[in-house]
Amino acid sequence: MSYRFRNRQPHPASRPGPQPVAVLPPPPAPDTPPARGRPGPRTVLCQLLICFTVAVGLSSSHLEATAASQPFGTGRSMALAVAQPLHRLAEAGGLDRPDRALAQLLGREPDGPGPSPAGPIEGASPAAADSAPSASQPGPEPGLHGPPRPASPDPAGPAIGNGGAPIAPAGGNDSGPVPELSMATTASVPSPPVAPAPGLGPDVVDLVPEVDPLAGTGPARPVTPGAKLRIWAGGDSLGEYVGNQLLAPLSNRDLTTVELDFHIGTGLTRPDTYDWQARIDEIMARPERPEALVFMVGGNDNQPMRAGGQNLAVGSEPWLAEYRARAVDLMDSTRPPDGAVGATHLWWIGLPPMRDGERDGLARSIDAIIAEEAAGRPWVTFVDLMPRFSGPEGGFAGTVAGPDGKAKVARAPDGIHITYAGSTWIAEDLWAEIAARWGF
Amino acid sequence: MLFPTVTFAVFFVTVYAVHTALHARDRAWKVAMVVASYVFYGWWDWRFCGLLAGSTVVNWAYARLLTAITARRARRALVATAVAADLGLLGVFKYYGFFAEALSRMLGASQTLPGLDLVLPVGISFFTFQAISYVVDTYRGEVDDRSLLDFTLYLSFFPHLVAGPIVRASEFLPQLVGRRDRTDIDVVGAAWWIGRGLFKKVVVATYLGQSVVDPVFAAPAAATRLELLVALYGYALQIYADFSGYTDIAIGLAKLLGIQFPVNFDRPYGALSIQDFWRRWHMTLSRWLRDYLYVSLGGNRRGRLATYRNLLLTMVLGGLWHGAAWTFVVWGTVHGLALAVERLLAGSPVVGAAWARGRAAVGRRTGAAAPAWLGPTARWVVTFHIVCLAWVPFRAQSLGETGDFLKGLVLGPGGATAAAGSVSLVAVGLIAAALAVQLVPARQLSHAYQRWFHRPLSRLDPALQSALMGLWLSLVVALGPQGVAPFIYFRF
Numbered sequence: 001m002s003y004r005f006r007n008r009q010p011h012p013a014s015r016p017g018p019q020p021v022a023v024l025p026p027p028p029a030p031d032t033p034p035a036r037g038r039p040g041p042r043t044v045l046c047q048l049l050i051c052f053t054v055a056v057g058l059s060s061s062h063l064e065a066t067a068a069s070q071p072f073g074t075g076r077s078m079a080l081a082v083a084q085p086l087h088r089l090a091e092a093g094g095l096d097r098p099d100r101a102l103a104q105l106l107g108r109e110p111d112g113p114g115p116s117p118a119g120p121i122e123g124a125s126p127a128a129a130d131s132a133p134s135a136s137q138p139g140p141e142p143g144l145h146g147p148p149r150p151a152s153p154d155p156a157g158p159a160i161g162n163g164g165a166p167i168a169p170a171g172g173n174d175s176g177p178v179p180e181l182s183m184a185t186t187a188s189v190p191s192p193p194v195a196p197a198p199g200l201g202p203d204v205v206d207l208v209p210e211v212d213p214l215a216g217t218g219p220a221r222p223v224t225p226g227a228k229l230r231i232w233a234g235g236d237s238l239g240e241y242v243g244n245q246l247l248a249p250l251s252n253r254d255l256t257t258v259e260l261d262f263h264i265g266t267g268l269t270r271p272d273t274y275d276w277q278a279r280i281d282e283i284m285a286r287p288e289r290p291e292a293l294v295f296m297v298g299g300n301d302n303q304p305m306r307a308g309g310q311n312l313a314v315g316s317e318p319w320l321a322e323y324r325a326r327a328v329d330l331m332d333s334t335r336p337p338d339g340a341v342g343a344t345h346l347w348w349i350g351l352p353p354m355r356d357g358e359r360d361g362l363a364r365s366i367d368a369i370i371a372e373e374a375a376g377r378p379w380v381t382f383v384d385l386m387p388r389f390s391g392p393e394g395g396f397a398g399t400v401a402g403p404d405g406k407a408k409v410a411r412a413p414d415g416i417h418i419t420y421a422g423s424t425w426i427a428e429d430l431w432a433e434i435a436a437r438w439g440f
Numbered sequence: 441m442l443f444p445t446v447t448f449a450v451f452f453v454t455v456y457a458v459h460t461a462l463h464a465r466d467r468a469w470k471v472a473m474v475v476a477s478y479v480f481y482g483w484w485d486w487r488f489c490g491l492l493a494g495s496t497v498v499n500w501a502y503a504r505l506l507t508a509i510t511a512r513r514a515r516r517a518l519v520a521t522a523v524a525a526d527l528g529l530l531g532v533f534k535y536y537g538f539f540a541e542a543l544s545r546m547l548g549a550s551q552t553l554p555g556l557d558l559v560l561p562v563g564i565s566f567f568t569f570q571a572i573s574y575v576v577d578t579y580r581g582e583v584d585d586r587s588l589l590d591f592t593l594y595l596s597f598f599p600h601l602v603a604g605p606i607v608r609a610s611e612f613l614p615q616l617v618g619r620r621d622r623t624d625i626d627v628v629g630a631a632w633w634i635g636r637g638l639f640k641k642v643v644v645a646t647y648l649g650q651s652v653v654d655p656v657f658a659a660p661a662a663a664t665r666l667e668l669l670v671a672l673y674g675y676a677l678q679i680y681a682d683f684s685g686y687t688d689i690a691i692g693l694a695k696l697l698g699i700q701f702p703v704n705f706d707r708p709y710g711a712l713s714i715q716d717f718w719r720r721w722h723m724t725l726s727r728w729l730r731d732y733l734y735v736s737l738g739g740n741r742r743g744r745l746a747t748y749r750n751l752l753l754t755m756v757l758g759g760l761w762h763g764a765a766w767t768f769v770v771w772g773t774v775h776g777l778a779l780a781v782e783r784l785l786a787g788s789p790v791v792g793a794a795w796a797r798g799r800a801a802v803g804r805r806t807g808a809a810a811p812a813w814l815g816p817t818a819r820w821v822v823t824f825h826i827v828c829l830a831w832v833p834f835r836a837q838s839l840g841e842t843g844d845f846l847k848g849l850v851l852g853p854g855g856a857t858a859a860a861g862s863v864s865l866v867a868v869g870l871i872a873a874a875l876a877v878q879l880v881p882a883r884q885l886s887h888a889y890q891r892w893f894h895r896p897l898s899r900l901d902p903a904l905q906s907a908l909m910g911l912w913l914s915l916v917v918a919l920g921p922q923g924v925a926p927f928i929y930f931r932f
Contacts, residue, residue: 039902041460044625044696047906048453054910059917066446102918244658409765409838420658420837 060090061099069273071303072311221343223440225254231434232283232290234261234276235349239296241418242349245427246294255440259290267301268326269314277326280333289344292434293334296349298366299416302359315362324369331373331380345437346380347430352389352422353396355415360396383430389422403428441483443689444642444916451480452693455598459697470593470616473697480598481562488561491529492596498525499571500591503578507585519579523572530568533561535764563602565761567595569728574609576732583609590616597699599690603683605704606724615699627905628897630695632889635912637688642920644874645682648674650921652867657835660845665852668845670863670871675835676828677874680708683722707885709827709878712819714778717827729758747783752776767833767842774830 039047056063064087067079090096223229233243240262247258261283266274276297283290305312305322312319336344348370351363367386374382389410391397396415402408403425410422418426441448455476462469482489502522509515574591577583586594586609594612656663656671663671684705691701704724711717718726734754740747752773759772785791795815803809829846836842897905 039625039627041456041463041625043902044627045453045456045460047627047902047909048456050903050906051910051913052449052453054907055913055917058911058914062917063446099914099918102915106919241658244655244662247659247662412837420841 056086057090057093057095058099060087061096063087069270072306073304221438223255223438228254229256229292229434229438229440230288230290231256231258231292231294232261233258233294234263234279235294235296236262236266236299237264238299238351238417239294239349240264241420241423242296242426242430243294245420245423246430265300267297267299268323268330269301269303269305271326272306277330277333280330284333284344291344292438293344293346294349294430295330295346298351298363298370301366302362315365320365320369323366324373327370328373331377334379335377336379344379347383347433348374348380349383349426349430350385352385352411352418353391353394355396355398355411359416381433383426385426388425389418441480443686443693444638444920447483451476456696463698466616467589470589473598474589474593474596477593477596477598477601481596481601484562491561491564492567493592495526495529495567495571496592496595497588498522499575499595500588502575503591504585506575506578515579519575522575526568526572526575530564533564535760566604566606567601569606569725569761570595570609573606573728573732577609583613586613597694599694599697599699600701603686603690604722604724605687605690605701606728607701611702612699625696625698627696627902628894630692631897631905631909632893633688633692633695635692635909635916637685637690637692638913638916640681640685640688642685642916644870645678645685646921647870648678648681648867651864652871653678653835657841657845660841660848661852663848663852665849667863668849668852670867672828672832672849673871673875674867675831676709677871679831679835680705681874707878707880707882709824709875710820710880711823711827712816713823714775714782714826717823718775718779725758725761729754733757744784748780751779751783755779762834766839767836770833770839770842771830774826774833778826778830 060083064080064083067076067083070076070079087096221227231246233239233246235243240260243260243262247260261279263274266276268276271277301323302314304314305319307318307322310318312322331346331348334344334346350367350370354360354363364386367382367384371382371384374380389397389400391400396411398409398411398415399407400410400422402410402421408421409419410425411417412419441451455473458472458476459469462472478489478492481492499522502518502525506515506518506522509518574583574594578585590613591609593616594607594609597607597612600607652674653671656667657675660668687701687704691703694701702724704722706720706723708717708721711720734750737750737753738746739750753776755776756769756772759768759770759775762768762771799814802814832845833839833842836845897908900908
């Protein structure tokens with residue numbers, strides 16, 4: 001920065017006469033006389049239209065994928081009505097070949113509306129948590145979908161106790177009690193009745209299994225350097241922070257292997273964008289399947305779902321029932337096989353309070369569903385973030401007391417994501433829980 | 441509405457069609473551009489438009505009063521009130537939580553100030569700074585009093601609205617007079633700015649962020665020294681590609697609409713000193729800080745110590761401008777101290793003598809005169825690494841994370857990759873290539889641009905030009921990931 005400001009010259013653009021194009025390279029002043037006369041706005045408009053036509057033709061698959069990833073509803077239908085014929089036309093003319101060839105060269109799956117680990121789509125779900133894949137970057141302002149209706153009369157969800165030993169916060173507490181992360185299994189919680197999903201056509205069935213109340217509660221196997229504990233952590237960007245913090249205490253140890261499997265902009269509402277059920281089925285079918293699973297989604301689920309040929313308005317009763325059915329399906333996919341009691345355990349991390357009121361209501365409804373379903377499955381622990389991340393009045397708070405009792409910024413500026421500090425608290429508690437369960 | 445999206449492409453073509461129809465009608469064109477800018481801004485949250493409109497009217501009214509009043513004391517009071525009002529607005533939305541938290545800590549955990557939990561309006565720092573510059577320049581007599589319509593367009597013009605460049609009224613407002621610049625368009629030059637901006641943002645910044653930087657910064661304690669080092673360089677290039685990519689696109693879009701913006705970046709990582717760095721990085725912010733803050737603090741007119749103090753204060757406040765967090769204060773402090781130390785050493789005969797002795801010693805050992813490149817290279821290495829290390833608190837979410845990162849850089853485990861697995865040939869190659877471009881002398885870049893881009897493209901038929909631009913656009917789409925992360929500087 002130049003601080004010799006005396007005799008400051010006015011900026012060239014403020015001088016009278018023709019304005020120079022650029023002050024400094026690169027690029028340099030492109031004021032050399034062009035071979036052709038410079039065009040006026042009408043020509044430039046035509047050029048813009050040609051440019052976009054060429055780009056759309058060559059990138060039609062991306063356009064269609066973007067349209068398909070919009071939230072279910074009229075906007076998506078309209079976008080697809082434009083994008084799909086364009087893509088078909090481009091395909092027929094062979095315009096998509098360069099894009100396919102490039103994708104192949106880069107070792108990528110060509111874009112399409114089918115399931116793919118997709119990133120966040122600007123405009124796809126304006127309220128999606130993963131519009132901000134990094135907490136260093138603010139997301140677009142959340143949009144608002146239909147009003148969520150809490151599934152539980154208690155807006156904070158059902159009272160869930162701690163299924164195992166209390167998870168003590170690390171460090172002392174010199175300024176009063178600090179809310180702990182509440183981890184609940186049915187080991188100590190009476191199972192609430194699990195509401196069956198209402199019939200919604202072939203996509204929605206009552207998936208609540210007949211649960212063996214003792215499955216998964218037996219002693220875990222001994223963990224040794226020769227037989228490391230296999231940990232898998234997956235979810236969306238909210239979960240990614242926690243998953244990454246899990247690495248800190250675990251990765252340098254000889255007793256564990258950690259697999260991170262996060263896909264930003266995903267959740268349970270849009271299996272067409274990323275199918276978590278298929279992914280969980282795939283990893284649980286491995287010969288050496290994960291034993292400790294940590295999963296966190298929901299931040300992007302404030303959008304309609306499609307089931308039984310219908311679009312389900314976000315937060316409506318059918319939407320909540322469908323969400324429950326999908327969560328149940330996913331939990332049951334992690335059930336330990338018969339005769340392998342205690343071999344697998346899933347920690348399903350709930351959503352924290354959200355700054356936006358409607359988003360917060362939906363988060364509490366989702367938490368209530370997950371807590372209720374986890375309560376009926378001994379191999380699943382629901383990690384309730386609401387107590388620790390709530391302010392004095394029980395709602396959203398950007399700054400909350402940490403395990404040491406000192407106030408820390410726990411939430412990212414977008415009012416959705418959790419900061420490094422907040423993620424560390426969750427990861428430390430999870431780590432303690434995992435270590436205690438497997439006795440290392 | 442982000443620039444590199446289908447939504448914005450549709451928006452811009454629509455705006456351009458209106459521009460084509462109205463460019464010859466001055467007033468109608470200005471009204472249309474204001475409406476387009478408010479639609480663009482309201483896309484995030486329509487409530488923000490009220491804030492922008494309020495700030496516009498209030499600052500314009502202050503400027504009108506400043507023009508009308510001649511009494512010196514009254515004018516001083518008026519400009520002070522206007523600046524205080526602008527900073528107050530910024531303070532409420534941006535800094536209330538930060539200072540409330542700091543105060544609560546000082547008072548003890550039991551006495552906390554009520555939190556407002558306000559959503560930070562996009563681009564508030566940028567348009568507030570522009571508003572301040574207009575009022576102060578009016579006070580200084582550097583800009584003429586302008587109509588509300590002109591001032592509204594100046595403050596809200598959508599290409600620069602949310603992330604700069606911070607355009608001065610004296611640069612922007614003269615361009616609204618007449619229509620000469622809106623009929624003679626350097627399409628090839630605009631395409632260059634837009635095309636390279638898109639590539640920087642969609643391909644370079646997104647790749648570096650997702651593959652190199654984010655995994656390491658998410659858990660620095662779990663990364664190896666090599667991963668941390670690559671992430672350190674990677675973030676320096678990521679934030680450059682992200683922010684300069686945005687302003688490149690903004691410059692190109694404005695150019696198509698017949699408005700010239702000042703350049704905001706000039707190969708900043710080729711700087712040989714921190715002062716040089718600030719002449720090349722976010723140039724429109726650094727000159728704003730210089731002219732409205734450093735000068736107001738007294739600049740270098742009150743002795744050496746006061747100069748150092750002013751440098752430090754300017755950079756600390758510049759850090760705070762980026763965000764209400766201690767990490768930004770640390771970033772600003774590092775730059776302020778570096779500037780002060782540089783100034784101290786530059787005038788020191790002891791340092792000069794030591795450097796001469798060092799060169800002579802090298803000459804004696806090698807048997808030849810110390811090479812001329814030795815000094816600049818050493819200065820570049822030191823400058824580049826100070827800048828890179830200062831980015832760590834800038835990127836980190838907390839001082840704790842900063843500490844983890846820096847500790848890991850020195851004491852972390854060795855080896856190529858650990859958990860993050862972020863070190864790859866592609867990543868290292870991309871960082872090296874991006875850095876190499878920064879080191880190419882400006883003259884050569886200028887020559888290459890003219891010879892290989894502007895001149896040949898300008899000779900082509902407009903339809904062919906457009907087809908080539910479309911081809912480039914589709915290449916950027918194909919190379920980039922699906923979806924585009926918001927620009928880093930949107931939060932400032």
